[in-house]
Amino acid sequence: MPSNRRRILGSALAALAAPSIVRAQAASAHIVVVGGGFGGGTAARYLRQLAPQAQVTLVEPAQRFYTCPFSNLYLAGLRSWESIGHHFDGLRKAGVRVVHERAEDVDAGQRTLTLSSGQVLRWDRLVLSPGIDLRWNALEGYDEAAAELAPHAWKAGSQTLLLRKQMEAMRNGGTFIMVIPDNPFRCPPGPYERAAMVAHYFKQHKPRSKILLLDAKQNFSKKALFLQGWKALYGDMIEWQGIAQDGQVVRVDAKTLEVETVFGARHKADVLNVIPPQKAGFIAERAGVTDASGWVPVKGENFESSKVADIHVVGDASFAGPMPKSGFAANNQGKLVAASIAAELLGQEPAAALFANTCYSLIGPGYGISVAGVYRAEEGRLVDAPHSVGISPLDANAAFRAAEARYGASWYAAISRDIWNR
Structure with missing residues (x-):
């Protein structure tokens, strides 16, 4: 006892x-x-x-x-x-x-x-x-030195400032070419939002200019919404070529601002924005x-x-x-x-591990789109939670698109406070 x-x-x-x-x-x-x-x-x-x-x-x-x-x-x-x-x-x-x-x-x-x-x-x-x-040189000819002539601007900083300066200096009627990698890469909708934002700038300042997107894949995040929005706001200014249209770039010549695709097509830019594999x-x-x-x-x-x-x-x-x-x-x-x-x-x-993601993209002032998902851990890996993916409807009216644009701006303000207390 x-x-x-x-x-x-x-x-x-x-x-x-x-x-x-x-x-x-x-x-x-x-x-x-x-x-x-x-x-x-x-x-x-x-x-x-x-x-x-x-x-x-x-x-x-x-x-x-x-x-x-x-x-x-x-x-x-x-x-x-x-x-x-x-x-x-x-x-x-x-x-x-x-x-x-x-x-x-x-x-x-x-x-x-x-x-x-x-x-x-x-x-x-x-x-x-x-x-x-x-991944320098994953595209033949695209290394750190080439990025000073054909910026990637996929890390915010000096490259972003350089790309903006090149856009400002480009002639009205020039061609802006963007090279887009295969998945996975940072911010899947980012290149397509960038195309819209470049188009917005050109529409205001260089309306005769063209944007050519050369893409190493055939599908991308919010594709139908982007195609719809580009057409509605910018007409034929933006042209997208996926891998099936010989859009995959394999070689870059940053000095001449030329790129070459898988089947040998060559395209020359006035401004060349190369987003390489990562x-x-x-x-x-x-x-x-x-x-x-x-x-x-x-x-x-x-x-x-x-x-x-x-x-x-x-x-x-x-x-x-x-x-x-x-x-x-x-x-x-x-x-x-x-x-x-x-x-x-x-x-x-x-x-319990449960995650969410929402991605807002701006196609033009007052024109936003979004996609959202929820994910859970299952046997050590993440999977989509059932019935959890949501995307802006294609038939949304102007008020809905304007609200999405406001939500995106509010998200950025809120997350900035949450992290950096700005």
């Missing part, structure tokens, strides 16, 4: 002590987040909210982060450049330590991250949200979490790397099945990863 009482008492004391032990473990934890964009910025902010005892360090080289979402509106003249730039003071006020350096290397065994200054950060959990890198950002490869595709396979329930324990990868770098590479998706993933890590640190059961 005394022995039983001792065992019962011991169990009771252990139960009482558990919360304080868990709190101590959480307080000693250091979570390092790489990348201050939609995925990483979100993860850092929500980790501070959900596990306030833990130390959270965000590593981001840019002092001011410019977003790819809404950069197309800058090209159109519908947004100022600074309106899509975000600083990190809000995250600092939330208790996140922000380090403006480049992440250079990861030692998963030692749990260290080496920065460009040589500083080494030790981590208990690592969250990577490095975005994309471009892969996960550099640090993901250094961490050993990429596979042969160049992307990062993750576990659907918590976006932990399928290859390396305690490293989570969110945003464009991850391969998440049907979930697209978008800012909305990255924000959702960052929140789920923060909740998952916080639950583990605090000894709690993690919430």
